[in-house]
Amino acid sequence: MQEDYIKLIFGLKIKQIRTAKDLSLFKLSKITGLSKSYLNEIEKGKKYPKTDKIILLAEAFDVPYDELVSLKLDKNLAPVAEILQSNLLQEIPLELFGIEERDLIEIISNAPMKVNAFISTLIEIGNNYNLTRESFYMASLRSFQEANDNYFPELELAAKNFLKQYSTNQDGELITDELMTEILKEEYGYEVFYEDFKTYKRPELGKLRSIFIEEKKHLYINIDSELDQKRFILAKELGYNYLGYKERLNTYSWVSFENFDQLLNNFYASYFAGALLLPEDELVQKMNEMFAADKHDIKNFLRLFGSYTESPETVYQRMTNLLPKHFNIRDLFFLRLTTKIGTSKYKLTKELHLNQQQSPQANETDEHYCRRWVSLNVLKQLENSTPEDPDHVISSQVSIYPFNNNQKYYVVSSATKDPFNPEYLRSVTIGLLHKSAQRKVKFLNDPEIPVKEVAVTCENCGMENCAERVAQPKRFAKDIHSKRLNVIVNEFIKEKSK
Structure with missing residues (x-):
């Protein structure tokens, strides 16, 4: 011992x-x-x-x-x-x-x-529930993010200082790939290679975006990575080095870890990358302009995404950093769902809940997520799209959870194809508690926003005549039966006690 x-x-x-x-x-x-x-x-x-x-x-x-x-x-x-x-x-x-x-x-x-x-x-x-060491650590990391409102001022400051030192950032110009690569080479002794991972004997490598060989400081980036992914990889490597983290993960997406520090530092480096690619002050200004509109227009989100070269997921996640700090919106959730084309099965692969455990959350019981979610609908739309249609489907709605105290959220979701898994689609979603967000987001009062009653899973939903239902409400019915039986027992006891 x-x-x-x-x-x-x-x-x-x-x-x-x-x-x-x-x-x-x-x-x-x-x-x-x-x-x-x-x-x-x-x-x-x-x-x-x-x-x-x-x-x-x-x-x-x-x-x-x-x-x-x-x-x-x-x-x-x-x-x-x-x-x-x-x-x-x-x-x-x-x-x-x-x-x-x-x-x-x-x-x-x-x-x-x-x-x-x-x-x-x-x-x-x-x-x-098959809780692994990995899922335990991930839950700990999420709790840490939630305890800090997912905003880390020391990392924001580090990103700002980095930009001051290395980038003129004139007229809102974004940091370039060339500059990030040059800094990695000149300041940190890196060599950066773009490789076709599919050509190697193991096809599993083709699903990775990057591999870092620590001893040689060689960074290999999958040539199939999209531009936004390549930029994020470079920015994340800058984060590891600029912040001075020795304990790190050497693959992206990560395959395994030896200790919690590696996982935590991976989060810190990723946060730094987001702050570098989507600078705080600039994005807050654009969010303010978008939230000031009286009318709801989903194209405003598209314009916001279009002003950056980063993926919708990076922008959504960056918004979860800034909404609590700058807009006092602390009741929110972030979700990422994936589906294999043709299966109608959906898996929640990433989630974050600030201020409380917002619905929905991941379930490990193979229950069916509510088909009324906008997160699932955009995936369906993308799956049914034609080659001529846009490869980014976005939609929004106000979701009301009648079986969860009638909680009401404004939810916006984007669906895109997974570049490393052509058989899979993914959606990223951000949801804001309506009553706490409507003071800062004016367009939430627009009656034109679609409103839907939703549940978490079909098995735990008591909505009658739901056209989207794909499974019977077994758990809901069992709960109702237990409550009714309890009332009957109490009535029996009361009657016999006279």
């Missing part, structure tokens, strides 16, 4: 024995001659006493020395030892949320059996 954990276990034993013998820290201090503050640090696992001091404690407690220094704990504290030895706490990025590991241990030690049962329950749920 790690030295810190040995200190923690010893401290827990001291606290347990002292409490069992009804000794305060003050009383124990008087008996042993050890200061109260020193004893407190021992119990918190911050210090491990020398042999002579352990002897004083053993004598004060009237327990054998060997028993006191043993790592074996009684049944009440055994769950704590199991948690420590399982390395579970090392898997949780506690420092990300400002939590000290010792504080968490102290919480566990106060009611070890209950906490252990709670943790065991979480583990069992995770196993039942």
Whole structure:
């Protein structure tokens, strides 16, 4: 076991024995001659006493020395030892949320059996829903983003400083691919290659956008990548280097990671890339102009996208950074869905919910997402389009969730083809809680915006005569049955109690 954990276990034993013998820290201090503050640090696992001091404690407690220094704990504290030895706490990025590991241990030690049962329950749920280490880390990262309103001022400032140092940015001119490549070469010793990944023996490589060989500082970019993807890759590499991150992921999209720092730094570098390609002040100004319109016009979103060379997904994600900070719109969600052409199956591959767990969220039960979502409708439109039609389908609506307190969202979604998976389409969506956004977004009061009642999944939806339904409302019906049965039972008890 790690030295810190040995200190923690010893401290827990001291606290347990002292409490069992009804000794305060003050009383124990008087008996042993050890200061109260020193004893407190021992119990918190911050210090491990020398042999002579352990002897004083053993004598004060009237327990054998060997028993006191043993790592074996009684049944009440055994769950704590199991948690420590399982390395579970090392898997949780506690420092990300400002939590000290010792504080968490102290919480566990106060009611070890209950906490252990709670943790065991979480583990069992995770196993039942196939919760992997990867999905656990991704959930932690999302929680970190949500806790910070997905806005990181230090990264915004770093991107601004970078542009001041390397780009004149005159008249809103965007940083060029050539300049980013030149900086990577001259400042960081990179060599950048554009390769046809499909020509290699393993076809799986063709789905990757880039591979970085750290030892040689060789960056290989898939030649099939679209312009916006190539720009994002270059900007992200600049982020890794300019921000000084050593722990990193070497493929994009990433394949695997060794620790949470790699995942976190990947997010930081990506955020920096977004701030570099879509500068904060300029985009906020354009968003203000778009939101000031009295009439809703989806073409305004297209004009916004058209003023940049970046993908709609990058713009939508960048908007989730700036909406809470500059427009005080904190109730929002971001979604990315994919579908294989001809299957009518949809998978939520990325999500972010700010301020609360907005509907909808990913489900791991193979239930069918509501076909009334604009996110799914744009995918259908794109799938049914002809070669002459635009390769970017965009639409919006006001979505009302009648089975979730009638929450009302303005939702806009874009669908495009996946350049690396020709059989797949993807949509990216941003949703704003109507009541908190309408003060800043004037066009939300336009009665011409389509309004639809929606659910999360068909299985949990009680809408009658829904033409878009693709599965029976089994879970909804079961819930209604349980509530009705509960009413009947209560009526029976009331009648028999007279």
